[in-house]
Amino acid sequence: MVEKTAANLEQTVKSLLRQHSMSMRQLAALTGIHVATISKMLLGKQRINPEYLEKIAEHLSVHPTLLYQAAGLKVADHVDKNDHLSLHSYFKDIIDYTGYSSVTLNRQSIxxxxxxxxxxxxxxxxxxxxxEKFPEKRQQIFGTGPFIDELDSMYERYIHGEISEKEKMILGSGLLYFVLATDAIPDFMFPIGYLDDALAIQITQERLMEFSKKT
Known part of the structure; x- marks a missing residue:
């Protein structure tokens, strides 16, 4: 497991370095982290330091959660619960990183x-x-992060929460999208495969916020 997460982190960072035409030594100079320390961390020979990941993410112009995910860290432990942009920023970075365009993920169609x-x-x-279907599909996701936390929260509120019929309708439509809609990107490409589901959840949360403002 350690080797797998280290390989994911190494691949992600090296890909971002290529995008920025930057060497490992240049990254070390910018972050103030010794190049050997970065290399060992990427190779899984040194414990992952979240603060180092934040510095690396800053100079590679991505949201830190992209590196947390690649390193196998539980994203929720390192993201401000009050940062409502974290989910949006995280998936935007993945879209940019993988090259998927906004046409592929059309907000209006979702x-x-x-x-x-x-x-x-x-x-x-x-x-x-x-x-019947949500628990079945949820079990197919082997990962952590803002998207999954939000998804689980929506399901719990829909099934057990004391909410209005309007709120239940909005939550239900988001959950139905997750279990029924034809995905723009194959789900097996986690976390990339759940980008359209994540956007659907983001829209659902926005609809709930709009409803709460009116009540």
């Missing part, structure tokens, strides 16, 4: 899908489908 699910989310059939 919004249209969510609105189509609104009516179904209010029915007993829709609720039953979520209860």
């Amino acid at each position: 919004m249209d899908e969510l609105l189509k699910y609104d009516g179904y989310a209010k029915t007993s059939e829709g609720k039953l489908l979520i209860e």
